[in-house]
Amino acid sequence: MMWFFWFMFICDLLIPATFLICGWVMWKQTPEKINRRVGYHSKRSMKNTETWKFANEHCGRLWWRIGWIMLFLSVAVQLPFMQSGKDIVGIMGGVLCTVQSLFLIVSAVPTEIALKKTFTEDGKRIGMPLP
Numbered sequence: 001m002m003w004f005f006w007f008m009f010i011c012d013l014l015i016p017a018t019f020l021i022c023g024w025v026m027w028k029q030t031p032e033k034i035n036r037r038v039g040y041h042s043k044r045s046m047k048n049t050e051t052w053k054f055a056n057e058h059c060g061r062l063w064w065r066i067g068w069i070m071l072f073l074s075v076a077v078q079l080p081f082m083q084s085g086k087d088i089v090g091i092m093g094g095v096l097c098t099v100q101s102l103f104l105i106v107s108a109v110p111t112e113i114a115l116k117k118t119f120t121e122d123g124k125r126i127g128m129p130l131p
Helices: 002-028 049-081 086-106 108-118
Strands: none
Touching (some): 002 049, 002 086, 049 086, 049 108, 086 108
């Protein structure tokens, strides 16, 4: 049943890989125009192009870091179960996938906090002189 371990191993590396790829794209290649298809979407981030760029770069850097940490931790957590039975590998893989998915959801919190600290409710940068 070694094939099942390798199947779960690859499946559980998909989320860290997604963090790495999407994080790099959001960080380094933020879409120029605000859109609902690609990028970090929230009410605050979509106020204007400055908030859009800031939020995508912030979240992208965060996802890039989280992705590397999750990749190495996921490998470290899975390897000890290489010789385990199908049930154990399945349960461990499911738990790992759930934890990884929670990071996806929770990662919005630091980006929203950074947006709130950097921009007003109207999307104007805090500390900028008025024209």
